[in-house]
Amino acid sequence: MPDHHDALETRNPAAREREQFARLPEAIARAMSAPGWARHLKGVDPKSVASRAALAKLPLLRKSELLALQKEYPPFGGYNVTPPGKARRLHMSPGPIFEPEGMAADFGGAARAAFAAGFRPGDIVHNSYSYHLTPGAYIMEAGVHALGCAVVPGGVGNTEQQLDAIAHYKPAGYLGTPDFIKILLDTAQKAGKDASSIKRGLVSGAALPASLRAELATRGVSVLQCYAIAETGVVAYESEAQQGMILNENLILEIVRPGTGDPVADGEVGEVVVTSFNPDYPMIRLATGDLSAVMAGASPCGRTNTRIKGWMGRADQTTKVKGMFVHPEQIAEVASRHAGVGRVRLVVSREAEQDVMTLHAEAEAAAHAGLADGLAGTLASVTKVRGAVKLVAPGSLPNDGKVIADERPVG
Numbered sequence: 059m060p061d062h063h064d065a066l067e068t069r070n071p072a073a074r075e076r077e078q079f080a081r082l083p084e085a086i087a088r089a090m091s092a093p094g095w096a097r098h099l100k101g102v103d104p105k106s107v108a109s110r111a112a113l114a115k116l117p118l119l120r121k122s123e124l125l126a127l128q129k130e131y132p133p134f135g136g137y138n139v140t141p142p143g144k145a146r147r148l149h150m151s152p153g154p155i156f157e158p159e160g161m162a163a164d165f166g167g168a169a170r171a172a173f174a175a176g177f178r179p180g181d182i183v184h185n186s187y188s189y190h191l192t193p194g195a196y197i198m199e200a201g202v203h204a205l206g207c208a209v210v211p212g213g214v215g216n217t218e219q220q221l222d223a224i225a226h227y228k229p230a231g232y233l234g235t236p237d238f239i240k241i242l243l244d245t246a247q248k249a250g251k252d253a254s255s256i257k258r259g260l261v262s263g264a265a266l267p268a269s270l271r272a273e274l275a276t277r278g279v280s281v282l283q284c285y286a287i288a289e290t291g292v293v294a295y296e297s298e299a300q301q302g303m304i305l306n307e308n309l310i311l312e313i314v315r316p317g318t319g320d321p322v323a324d325g326e327v328g329e330v331v332v333t334s335f336n337p338d339y340p341m342i343r344l345a346t347g348d349l350s351a352v353m354a355g356a357s358p359c360g361r362t363n364t365r366i367k368g369w370m371g372r373a374d375q376t377t378k379v380k381g382m383f384v385h386p387e388q389i390a391e392v393a394s395r396h397a398g399v400g401r402v403r404l405v406v407s408r409e410a411e412q413d414v415m416t417l418h419a420e421a422e423a424a425a426h427a428g429l430a431d432g433l434a435g436t437l438a439s440v441t442k443v444r445g446a447v448k449l450v451a452p453g454s455l456p457n458d459g460k461v462i463a464d465e466r467p468v469g
């Protein structure tokens with residue numbers, strides 16, 4: 059059996075970068091034929107966006123903004139190129155946020171992830187994602203269909219009935235959350251039903267602890283995970299090497315400093331931003347709200363695309379201090395107004411039954427003169443809340459993507 063889904067996965071990284079950015083101007087031009095993108099990218103010449111530096115100058119579209127935009131410009135905020143009536147399905151995710159599904163095969167790019175997890179033509183696959191309104195089940199189903207697999211549409215709940223189907227059809231593969239496959243196996247064991255045909259799984263939608271992966275392995279099920287979002291499908295996936303997640307071939311990834319659109323250095327934790335080439339529902343610099351970091355080097359499995367560390371938390375760290383909302387964007391703005399400031403972190407705590415905030419800012423010792431007072435003044439001006447400033451050595455703040463750390467006791 060081949061080790062890789064296709065030759066795109068093993069191409070030279072520099073060639074991949076050239077090919078993707080050669081395609082990007084046309085993708086942006088197509089996106090701007092939709093009114094939402096025309097508004098969002100007003101004044102942008104698509105032909106000029108042919109490099110990573112040029113892409114980084116475009117405004118972010120925050121996933122957190124889609125709810126309000128879709129209410130103002132229903133049904134999709136004007137970001138869909140294909141009209142709703144010409145889509146295959148019209149989905150609704152929690153929020154609610156609405157997403158169209160186009161007519162393209164493997165529209166969510168799940169085939170690569172499924173192939174890496176060991177799915178092959180002729181396999182029967184049990185899909186336990188919800189088929190009710192949300193796109194997850196259809197993203198995964200389309201991916202394994204593209205590989206030539208048959209799907210048992212198990213959906214959510216009805217565990218006993220799902221086990222009856224598993225015992226009868228004997229699927230080799232599982233799609234769903236990592237928790238639910240354990241529930242299926244545990245219930246099968248208690249009920250005396252046969253689920254032993256399942257040998258491999260591709261999971262997403264929840265954390266996969268090492269302990270759970272190990273337990274499933276002892277029960278004969280090899281499980282890999284992928285990271286996916288409704289707007290673009292599978293962003294990255296694990297291979298048998300289990301050393302980070304490999305970026306999908308149908309999008310461009312950036313990691314930016316939370317609260318800004320500024321890319322960070324490889325290895326630094328920041329917000330995941332994706333640009334897709336989906337002709338029906340394109341995304342240009344969609345800020346997902348998820349944290350991750352780029353890993354150095356290529357995967358030992360031979361796939362050459364960028365690797366990320368997987369999901370590392372949420373980038374939206376907005377908190378309320380003394381009755382005022384303080385946003386990561388505001389903290390980034392404070393830092394940007396002062397030369398010589400590196401990474402910053404606002405720590406919110408309680409003292410004498412009062413909210414207290416302290417801005418920790420990395421700066422060389424030579425830049426300290428007057429810097430703390432200046433930062434304190436800017437912090438009060440921007441956030442409308444007074445706070446202390448503590449200057450620290452460059453590289454001393456944690457590399458965890460946190461711009462605001464709320465350390466107040468709960469309860």
